[in-house]
Amino acid sequence: MKQQIENSNSKGPLSGVKVVDLSLLLPGPLCSQHLADMGAEVIKIENPRAYDGSRAMFKGKTGYPALFMMLNRNKKAITLNLKREQAKEILFKLLEDADILLEGFRPDGMDKMGIGYDVLKEKFPRLIYCGISGYGISGKYVDFAGHDLNYLAISGVLDQTGNPPRPAGFQMADVGGGTLTALSAILAALYYREKTGKGQRIDISMTDASVQFISLYGGILSASGVSPEAGNDILSGKLPNYNVYETKEGRYVALGALEDMFFQTFLRAAGMENLTKEHPMVEENLSIIKQKLTDYFKSKTFADLQPIFDNTDACLSPILNMKEVSEDPHMKERGMVLERNHPKYGPILQFGSPFHFSETPFVYRNDPPEHGEHTEEILMQLGFSKDSISGFKKDRVI
Numbered sequence: 001m002k003q004q005i006e007n008s009n010s011k012g013p014l015s016g017v018k019v020v021d022l023s024l025l026l027p028g029p030l031c032s033q034h035l036a037d038m039g040a041e042v043i044k045i046e047n048p049r050a051y052d053g054s055r056a057m058f059k060g061k062t063g064y065p066a067l068f069m070m071l072n073r074n075k076k077a078i079t080l081n082l083k084r085e086q087a088k089e090i091l092f093k094l095l096e097d098a099d100i101l102l103e104g105f106r107p108d109g110m111d112k113m114g115i116g117y118d119v120l121k122e123k124f125p126r127l128i129y130c131g132i133s134g135y136g137i138s139g140k141y142v143d144f145a146g147h148d149l150n151y152l153a154i155s156g157v158l159d160q161t162g163n164p165p166r167p168a169g170f171q172m173a174d175v176g177g178g179t180l181t182a183l184s185a186i187l188a189a190l191y192y193r194e195k196t197g198k199g200q201r202i203d204i205s206m207t208d209a210s211v212q213f214i215s216l217y218g219g220i221l222s223a224s225g226v227s228p229e230a231g232n233d234i235l236s237g238k239l240p241n242y243n244v245y246e247t248k249e250g251r252y253v254a255l256g257a258l259e260d261m262f263f264q265t266f267l268r269a270a271g272m273e274n275l276t277k278e279h280p281m282v283e284e285n286l287s288i289i290k291q292k293l294t295d296y297f298k299s300k301t302f303a304d305l306q307p308i309f310d311n312t313d314a315c316l317s318p319i320l321n322m323k324e325v326s327e328d329p330h331m332k333e334r335g336m337v338l339e340r341n342h343p344k345y346g347p348i349l350q351f352g353s354p355f356h357f358s359e360t361p362f363v364y365r366n367d368p369p370e371h372g373e374h375t376e377e378i379l380m381q382l383g384f385s386k387d388s389i390s391g392f393k394k395d396r397v398i
Contacts, residue, residue, distance in 0.1 A: 012039020013360045017190070020094050021045065021075070023104035024052045026171060027132050027178030027206065029071040032102055034183050036074035037353040037362050043094060043378065044072065044369065048079035048398055051371045064345035069368045073350065077369035078378050079398050082113050086397045091115060092123060093382045099193075100128045100186055104178075106145075107137040117201045127199040128189045132178045136205030148173045148206075155210035160217060162231030177209035240290035241266075241281075244319070245297035253297060253305065257315040266314040269307065270296060335362070342367055372398070 017040040021032040029044075029052070036042040046052050058066040080087040095101065101120065103110055110116040110131070117129050134151055135141035141154065151173035152158040158165045185202045193199055211218075216235065217228045232238045241263040245253055257263035260281075267273050275292055279285040297305075308316045320328065326349060331337040335352040342348050353362035375398050379389050392398045 010039075010361050010363045012037070012363065013357060015039035015360075017041070017100065018098045019043070019100045019102060020091070020098045021102045022110075023102050023132065025054055025104070026071065027174045027182070028102050028104040029054070030175065030179040031132070031182045031186075032075065033071055033073060034179070034353065034355065035100070035186070036365075038355060038357075039360065039363075040100075042075040043374075044075045044077045045080050045082075045091070046077065046371060048081055048372060048396065055371065060345065060348065062345045064342065064348055066348070069342075069348050070351060072368035074365050075369055076366070076374040076378065077372055078375040079372035081397055082115065084395065084397045086392065086395065088113075088115055090379070090382070090384075090392075090397070094378075095120065095124050095127060098124070098127065099190065100130065102130050102132075102182070102186075104132045107131070107133050107142055121199065121201070125199055126193060126197060128186060128193065128202065129199070130182050130186055130189075130202040130204065132182050132204045132206065134205070135207050137203045141207070146207075151177060151207040151210050155207050155214070156217075157210050157213050159230050160214060160228065160233070160236050162237070163229075165230065172213065173206045173210045176213065177206035178204060181206075181209040238286065240286055240293050243290065243293075245294060247297050247305070248299060248301045251302055252319040253302075254317045254319055255293070255315065256317070262313055262315045265311065266308065266316055269311050269314050272296065338364075340364070340367065 014035060017035070019032055019035050019040050019042040021028065021042055021044045023029055023032065024046075032042045032044070044052075052068065052072075054068040054071060055065045057068070060066045080090055082088060082091065108116075111118075117131075120127055120129060131137070134146040135144055135154075144150075146154075148171045149158070149167055152168070153165075155173070155177075157172065158168075161168060182202065182204045185204060189200055189202055217233065220226075220228045220233070228236075229238075230236070235242060237243060239258070241255060241257045243255055245255060247253060255266065257266045263276070264273070267275055272292070275289060279288050279292075281289065302309075302318055305316065305318070308314050309318055318324075325331060326337050328337070334356075336354070338350050338352055339347050340350050350364075355362065376386075376389055379392070379398070380386075384392075389398070
């Protein structure tokens with residue numbers, strides 16, 4: 001189903017939900033963008049003199065902040081210096097009719113500013129407060145600094161990348177452990193509040209959530225009492241029919257023919273239908289089969305392999321680079337890659353929403369906002385006069 005990307009009458013399944021977003025960089029902003037894509041009103045709050053760091057990352061040719069653009073569409077942006085008491089009062093006004101507050105500070109960060117959960121739940125008992133942190137609000141590592149690599153290391157995920165372990169090259173803990181886990185929890189908390197009228201605190205640990213990625217290996221450990229061998233277990237390199245191979249021109253392909261029927265389809269398409277007859281798929285033959293496949297792929301180019309890529313049951317895929325992904329017809333048909341003509345920066349690349357609803361499709365309502373773009377508009381909606389807003393600017397509240 002192709003997604004709706006232009007303005008339309010679709011309001012999204014979360015139309016009427018208000019989100020106050022204090023998070024920065026990747027996990028929180030991507031979560032609030034998903035909420036915004038689903039129709040929620042998202043108000044992004046940044047410090048007036050210390051903007052979201054993603055605004056300074058990966059500048060495009062026309063000067064646009066490419067990473068920020070990927071994470072912040074369909075939102076409004078205001079600035080508040082939450083170290084000022086007046087700014088806290090403005091935040092409280094915003095929260096009077098808000099459903100969700102999202103933040104990504106260290107576990108005690110909001111408490112130190114005097115706006116932690118214990119304060120907010122007394123004022124706003126219906127508020128759903130979601131904090132995304134590295135290790136959660138309790139436990140030995142609660143005060144530790146960290147990034148994606150640290151969370152994957154502590155959760156055991158990194159150990160499974162090979163021997164020696166190596167960075168995955170993408171933010172698995174941030175997005176899978178942070179963004180998507182927070183999104184799931186927020187939606188569940190909204191459902192609970194619909195039934196009870198009660199808000200609650202959601203404590204998202206990117207490390208906790210990353211443990212779920214190795215559930216398969218947890219099962220192996222539980223059954224055998226032995227840690228799976230890094231980079232050489234059933235789905236991490238041991239099986240010849242579930243592996244990565246290099247081609248003649250130095251590119252790579254992914255063979256994911258895990259079930260025998262798919263592997264046999266691949267072998268027939270590759271002209272190797274006798275391989276597992278001569279070398280049955282038993283432990284002692286795995287290295288032989290892997291070497292035969294290694295030799296086969298080293299003799300083929302992507303062009304040679306195209307008929308097998310196109311075979312619907314062969315489970316062979318080219319490993320695409322980012323430019324190829326952006327040009328892939330399937331991604332375009334699904335609305336996952338699109339180009340927006342930004343009024344200030346010109347054409348910009350965007351990834352679409354992965355959530356495909358039949359009745360409330362994704363709508364690209366607003367381009368990612370400039371720093372504090374909607375501050376005056378929102379403050380006036382809250383009842384502040386232009387004179388008051390000028391005073392806030394003078395006092396460095398906004």
